[in-house]
Amino acid sequence: MPAFHNFPRVAVTTLRWGFLLLLLGGSVGSVCALFLWLLDQATDIRFEAPWLIFGLPLAGVGVALLYQWFGGKSAAGNNLIIDEIHKPGGGVPFRMAPLVLFGTVVSHLFGASVGREGTAVQIGGSFAAAIGRLFRLHVQDMRLLLMAGIAAGFGAVFGTPVAGAVFGLEVLTLGRLDYAALLPVAVASIVADWTCHAWGIHHAVYHVGFRGIAAADGSMFHVNAILLVKVGFAAVCFGLASRAFADGVHRLAGVFQRLCPSAWIRPAIGGVLTLLLVWMLGTRDYLGLGTVSHVEGGASILNFFGAGYYPWSWLWKLVFTLVALATGFKGGEVTPLFFIGAGLGNALSPLLGVPVDLLAGVGFVAVFAGAANTPLACTFMAVELFGATDVIYYATGCFIAYLVSGHTGIYLSQRIGTPKL
Amino acid sequence: MPAFHNFPRVAVTTLRWGFLLLLLGGSVGSVCALFLWLLDQATDIRFEAPWLIFGLPLAGVGVALLYQWFGGKSAAGNNLIIDEIHKPGGGVPFRMAPLVLFGTVVSHLFGASVGREGTAVQIGGSFAAAIGRLFRLHVQDMRLLLMAGIAAGFGAVFGTPVAGAVFGLEVLTLGRLDYAALLPVAVASIVADWTCHAWGIHHAVYHVGFRGIAAADGSMFHVNAILLVKVGFAAVCFGLASRAFADGVHRLAGVFQRLCPSAWIRPAIGGVLTLLLVWMLGTRDYLGLGTVSHVEGGASILNFFGAGYYPWSWLWKLVFTLVALATGFKGGEVTPLFFIGAGLGNALSPLLGVPVDLLAGVGFVAVFAGAANTPLACTFMAVELFGATDVIYYATGCFIAYLVSGHTGIYLSQRIGTPKL
Numbered sequence: 001m002p003a004f005h006n007f008p009r010v011a012v013t014t015l016r017w018g019f020l021l022l023l024l025g026g027s028v029g030s031v032c033a034l035f036l037w038l039l040d041q042a043t044d045i046r047f048e049a050p051w052l053i054f055g056l057p058l059a060g061v062g063v064a065l066l067y068q069w070f071g072g073k074s075a076a077g078n079n080l081i082i083d084e085i086h087k088p089g090g091g092v093p094f095r096m097a098p099l100v101l102f103g104t105v106v107s108h109l110f111g112a113s114v115g116r117e118g119t120a121v122q123i124g125g126s127f128a129a130a131i132g133r134l135f136r137l138h139v140q141d142m143r144l145l146l147m148a149g150i151a152a153g154f155g156a157v158f159g160t161p162v163a164g165a166v167f168g169l170e171v172l173t174l175g176r177l178d179y180a181a182l183l184p185v186a187v188a189s190i191v192a193d194w195t196c197h198a199w200g201i202h203h204a205v206y207h208v209g210f211r212g213i214a215a216a217d218g219s220m221f222h223v224n225a226i227l228l229v230k231v232g233f234a235a236v237c238f239g240l241a242s243r244a245f246a247d248g249v250h251r252l253a254g255v256f257q258r259l260c261p262s263a264w265i266r267p268a269i270g271g272v273l274t275l276l277l278v279w280m281l282g283t284r285d286y287l288g289l290g291t292v293s294h295v296e297g298g299a300s301i302l303n304f305f306g307a308g309y310y311p312w313s314w315l316w317k318l319v320f321t322l323v324a325l326a327t328g329f330k331g332g333e334v335t336p337l338f339f340i341g342a343g344l345g346n347a348l349s350p351l352l353g354v355p356v357d358l359l360a361g362v363g364f365v366a367v368f369a370g371a372a373n374t375p376l377a378c379t380f381m382a383v384e385l386f387g388a389t390d391v392i393y394y395a396t397g398c399f400i401a402y403l404v405s406g407h408t409g410i411y412l413s414q415r416i417g418t419p420k421l
Numbered sequence: 422m423p424a425f426h427n428f429p430r431v432a433v434t435t436l437r438w439g440f441l442l443l444l445l446g447g448s449v450g451s452v453c454a455l456f457l458w459l460l461d462q463a464t465d466i467r468f469e470a471p472w473l474i475f476g477l478p479l480a481g482v483g484v485a486l487l488y489q490w491f492g493g494k495s496a497a498g499n500n501l502i503i504d505e506i507h508k509p510g511g512g513v514p515f516r517m518a519p520l521v522l523f524g525t526v527v528s529h530l531f532g533a534s535v536g537r538e539g540t541a542v543q544i545g546g547s548f549a550a551a552i553g554r555l556f557r558l559h560v561q562d563m564r565l566l567l568m569a570g571i572a573a574g575f576g577a578v579f580g581t582p583v584a585g586a587v588f589g590l591e592v593l594t595l596g597r598l599d600y601a602a603l604l605p606v607a608v609a610s611i612v613a614d615w616t617c618h619a620w621g622i623h624h625a626v627y628h629v630g631f632r633g634i635a636a637a638d639g640s641m642f643h644v645n646a647i648l649l650v651k652v653g654f655a656a657v658c659f660g661l662a663s664r665a666f667a668d669g670v671h672r673l674a675g676v677f678q679r680l681c682p683s684a685w686i687r688p689a690i691g692g693v694l695t696l697l698l699v700w701m702l703g704t705r706d707y708l709g710l711g712t713v714s715h716v717e718g719g720a721s722i723l724n725f726f727g728a729g730y731y732p733w734s735w736l737w738k739l740v741f742t743l744v745a746l747a748t749g750f751k752g753g754e755v756t757p758l759f760f761i762g763a764g765l766g767n768a769l770s771p772l773l774g775v776p777v778d779l780l781a782g783v784g785f786v787a788v789f790a791g792a793a794n795t796p797l798a799c800t801f802m803a804v805e806l807f808g809a810t811d812v813i814y815y816a817t818g819c820f821i822a823y824l825v826s827g828h829t830g831i832y833l834s835q836r837i838g839t840p841k842l
């Protein structure tokens with residue numbers, strides 16, 4: 001902190017950054033609100049018009065052509081933003097935001113199994129870059145603003161502002177966290193989340209009733225040693241699932257690239273494969289976000305926290321999502337990772353004798369922690385979504401999954417700061 | 422993660438580390454339980470025998486002589502452990518543990534205003550070093566075990582295992598967090614905390630009733646933008662208090678060293694000054710830990726969360742603690758920092774129009790976050806002590822206090838990784 005005679009300079013810097021971050025958080029929060037509203041509409045329409053799934057191959061090709069004609073560097077997505085923070089270069093084009101928003105909504109309308117965090121992060125990054133260019137920020141300030149943009153998108157889209165802030169710091173480098181942007185990411189993420197709620201957006205609410213909110217005396221403490229060991233064992237499985245996802249999506253993308261060098265045709269293959277999978281399994285539960293199911297008792301993230309048993313849903317969601325992402329459908333990875341994690345937690349729960357809501361909750365955050373290499377952000381996410389009483393289990397799950405998941409991760413441009421093990 | 426053909430090596434490493442960390446966590450947790458029990462006894466005895474305060478100068482001299490004769494490098498305390506992790510050298514002597522435990526209990530029996538985290542961290546560090554020597558660990562493994570020892574001591578003494586784990590990673594370097602020890606710190610901290618509870622130790626329970634545990638629909642979300650701005654303003658005050666504490670203790674120690682070059686006489690000065698302060702103010706509320714007061718409605722951490730108003734208690738605690746620590750009394754800094762933070766929150770609450778329990782809770786963790794430069798550990802601590810619903814206010818408080826508090830901090834051997842601002 002500068003000395004007090006620097007007060008005018010400090011005041012100007014504070015006001016300037018305050019303005020930039022309010023502008024960033026407000027705009028990203030608003031666009032994320034629009035995005036979440038459109039996603040809801042698209043999902044509802046798809047539930048009511050199931051024949052839309054037959055349009056999936058064509059829809060994928062349409063979006064891919066759009067990217068080919070107008071996208072420029074936008075196709076690099078999240079990796080472009082992370083690269084730009086590590087090694088400022090050509091900048092992040094503004095067109096990334098509308099393209100990825102449109103592309104993701106199309107994916108969900110026609111039923112591709114993709115998520116939304118990638119979209120939100122790209123909206124955040126491209127708005128940050130645009131604001132930075134508008135106010136002619138220096139390279140170092142631009143880096144901070146880009147991190148704040150990532151945090152804003154993430155915080156708003158999941159309704160988890162503290163996790164968003166930590167994610168913006170943690171995602172850049174595997175095994176290391178740098179505090180330079182600590183306050184900018186927090187402000188942007190909180191403002192974006194607040195704005196998104198102010199537009200009337202509500203997020204899904206998950207109930208982890210295990211042990212309730214707190215002990216009778218108000219104390220948060222309870223750790224059952226045996227339960228913790230069981231959760232630790234499950235976390236190894238969660239980490240291996242993260243690894244299968246991250247490795248799988250990169251390998252499968254390579255296979256499809258060799259099979260079909262034209263990027264714009266690949267989504268057609270993915271669409272047809274998805275149709276075949278739906279026909280083979282006779283269920284549409286693995287299309288789209290998967291937060292809720294259109295049939296009573298269907299496989300969905302919310303249902304994994306309840307009494308139903310879904311032994312293989314996590315695996316099918318993994319297959320559907322690998323197919324969609326590896327063939328170039330637009331959207332994020334994280335909500336499918338939530339689905340895979342909560343589903344795997346549901347599947348392991350009776351085998352290990354762990355309450356299903358607890359293990360679904362741990363899996364929800366742990367598979368994502370392992371795949372994105374962001375264990376602290378995911379622990380905070382669990383606290384923001386499920387409450388504080390079981391934080392020790394969430395932290396254990398995220399930390400172990402992080403260690404077990406290897407060095408790949410879903411973001412290839414993430415640098416390796418400190419190797420694991 | 423190594424490939425599967427390395428399974429035997431991975432299994433051996435896992436078992437070996439599991440054994441080391443269970444041993445470390447179990448022993449540190451047990452000694453911390455003994456320490457907390459002794460502290461309770463010492464505080465009770467002091468409440469019942471108020472004349473003990475007159476022994477404070479002599480008690481301080483006695484402990485200082487003990488360190489001079491038998492302490493060796495132990496007097497360097499926390500800084501020795503942090504230095505040893507950054508630059509392995511002469512090692513951490515085992516005698517540090519019994520000496521600091523005895524010295525701290527003596528401080529509390531006679532009423533010095535000190536804390537307990539330093540003691541717990543030193544117990545953790547010296548047990549880790551002893552176990553490392555016993556099993557002939559390599560330098561790199563010894564570093565990990567020392568971090569785990571810090572985490573174990575911190576987690577057990579405050580009953581906050583996740584905060585303890587993150588503290589063990591975060592305290593080493595200002596502005597940067599390295600994940601190499603992620604799992605060891607978590608295991609050690611959780612085991613130590615569990616062991617400490619298994620011995621029947623209970624921690625103080627703080628009630629932050631503001632907005633309750635969760636919204637009616639189970640959702641954790643609520644952010645009031647105006648309230649958040651007010652908390653942010655208070656957090657600047659918290660950060661300045663952190664700064665006054667960290668700068669103050671180092672400067673005052675320098676002054677006392679010039680006034681009185683003999684280290685063993687200095688506690689006598691501190692003891693006499695403390696007696697004078699007690700006589701001048703006519704209250705014993707600022708002696709010892711300050712978690713509870715021996716008189717109804719007295720200034721104490723628990724009372725700061727309630728209806729009473731204590732406008733200057735934080736300042737007097739600051740003065741008492743600077744005097745005790747700068748003249749060489751043994752004990753930690755953190756519980757006095759909790760007192761100063763919660764007290765300042767109590768004092769600011771009517772001025773800013775923020776619910777007193779919320780602002781006392783934010784101050785509790787934020788002043789500590791600023792003084793120790795550990796904003797993430799302190800945010801987790803708030804979650805573990807006060808619950809999840811207000812996490813956004815705790816994070817804001819800790820992040821801002823961290824930024825405002827300058828580069829000094831209470832741990833001088835902390836390296837600067839990424840400068841603030």
